[in-house]
Amino acid sequence: MLFDDLYIRAVRLKPHTDGDLGYTAAIPAIRCLKRLELKSPVTFFVGENGSGKSTLLEAIAVAFGFNPEGGTQNFHFSTSETHSPLYRFLTLEKGIHRPKDGFFLRAESFYNVASEVDRLEEVDMGLLRSYGGKSLHSQSHGESFLSLSLNRFGGNGLYLLDEPEAALSPQNQLALLSRIHQLVGLKSQFIIATHSPILMACPNAEIYSISDDGIVPTEYEQTEHYQLTKAFLENPQRMLRYLLDETD
Template sequence: MPNLFNDLYVREIKLREDISSNESYVFSLPVVRNLGPLSINKKVTFFVGENGTGKSTLLEAIAVNLGFNPEGGTKNFNFSSVETHSTLYKNLIVAKGVKRPKDGFFLRAESFYNVASEIDRLDKAAPNPFIHIYGGKSLHDQSHGESFMSLILNRFGGNSLYVLDEPEAALSPTRQMTLLVRINELVKQNCQFIIATHSPILLAYPDADIFTIDENGIKLTQYEETEHYIVTRQFLNNPQKMLRYLFDSD
């Protein structure tokens, strides 16, 4: 049997012992306070948690530590719209695997517009236009969801590392299932994914590790035990009862 651990591009995430920042906000986040050595053992790893727990901050720090642009894109993207990323990346140690990824992409929903603009700029400036590798059409000339899927279906390829921050933000439930299919295709082509998400659909990906982040720390959680799954199931099983409970509690 192949050793999947040796096939991983990222194997462990931990804080440096000599923290070099006094950035109180970031270093007071639960995800940072409780970040001991975190072993990455699967081709697909999810970070989940309530807003404000720091999962996106952690994902950004991992991506920047690996050499990706803070706003997203490949490692060749070096544009900057607004310098808002934290210094957490300087205080992380990201242990890499024996193999190196052929390619990669950092996709974050909140700054995707800026990435699409940079792709257009680079395409126009290049001696040989390359928009065809993104589907042949400007990402700005598509809906938000269509541009997400065009990027993932056309630009993402095998033997690569992908860091995705809330990729479901622009996707319908059906498109989220399409994304699941694409992730599975790429995993079979020796890709690794690290994903922050709120989507119970994406979290259903089989044989993934799900790390729940809350005030008590970071823990490995079974899919059916995540709050995202439990709350969504309760709502869909009896929406009227849930709505009465929500409205009566005002």
């Protein structure tokens, strides 16, 4: 996909007061946000817990029209109104094409999405075929995540994934990485919040590191996730000695 083909090309924060943004006004990366340009079909948001990466991804998803708890743009269920007001103050600069498919995947509320799919199957028999032919609840957490990407994601789509590695083994993270690459070839765009150094190795992906210093483009090998994982795997005993000595 070329820049003009991306479904979302940039994200801008509208003029606002801190009160408008609720609790997100206290997140340094959100306060620093002015205009965030997306240049690749695959964009990763990476950072520590609480850095704001999932909050930003959620706001982008809701601003685009996805259900806050996840699913497609046709999902309208709600079990708990916990999403931030940030989406009201985001402007999404869109490309010239509209996606024909889309999905917002949230690891923390995927159970609710699976329940909604089962409910809709009772109303529209045959819906489950697009999810692999059986209830997502009848599969393990990891199996259902992978089944979703293999069966429900059809291409020409916008897919926003919040920590999809949460339920996946390293082998299945590799399978998801392969599927992402395949779907990019089918004119898809991904925006992913992740901690996984496996996923963020996706070829030609753009990585934004989100921290108290703001939102900064970062090379894969410069991410803390890559460096810590590499240091541990190269010499786990040295790392363990350091950690245990520090905590004794």
